[in-house]
Amino acid sequence: MKKVAFLGLIILTIVSCKIRYSTTGAPMPENIKTFSIDQFTNQASLGPSTIGFTFTESLRELFQAQTKLELVPLNGDLSYEGTIVSYTIRPISLSGDQTAAQNRLTISIKVSFVNQTDITKNFDQNFTRFADYLSTQDIASVQDALIEEIFDQLTQDIYDKTLGDW
Numbered sequence: 001m002k003k004v005a006f007l008g009l010i011i012l013t014i015v016s017c018k019i020r021y022s023t024t025g026a027p028m029p030e031n032i033k034t035f036s037i038d039q040f041t042n043q044a045s046l047g048p049s050t051i052g053f054t055f056t057e058s059l060r061e062l063f064q065a066q067t068k069l070e071l072v073p074l075n076g077d078l079s080y081e082g083t084i085v086s087y088t089i090r091p092i093s094l095s096g097d098q099t100a101a102q103n104r105l106t107i108s109i110k111v112s113f114v115n116q117t118d119i120t121k122n123f124d125q126n127f128t129r130f131a132d133y134l135s136t137q138d139i140a141s142v143q144d145a146l147i148e149e150i151f152d153q154l155t156q157d158i159y160d161k162t163l164g165d166w
Helices: 002-016 051-066 139-163
Strands: 034-037 078-094 100-115 123-134
Touching (some): 034 051, 051 078, 051 139, 078 123, 078 139, 100 139, 123 139
Antiparallel strands (some): 100 123
């Protein structure tokens, strides 16, 4: 009898517990239901021609994976648009013979964010990230992987700035 009562108490405790999960550590405000991400344009003089499209899709995928918000074409409760403003490659370290041992790919993106439910959260801000690669590697052979790495960081930075509350 004690085992049945104890088992019943455990089941009741488990069933009555409600765990709220949020990827940001803070619950999503209930009045935010949708988001829209306009096509980011490329104004950088270098980089692949598809970089704006690639970034836009990366940002959309992140928000769809980490939120329950609905992606809408225009005027979401949260709205994002922007421009790739810089794509640069620079040497960062020299080898013994005064040639570059490593290069750094840096991408900067200007983001305009509008929160329709709380205009105090609106901003225009640049986000910059980089990835390093050996100078013995041809940029064409590593570019896609470097861009993906940088975009993973940039999209998370934007997500954290707009939904992370930190």
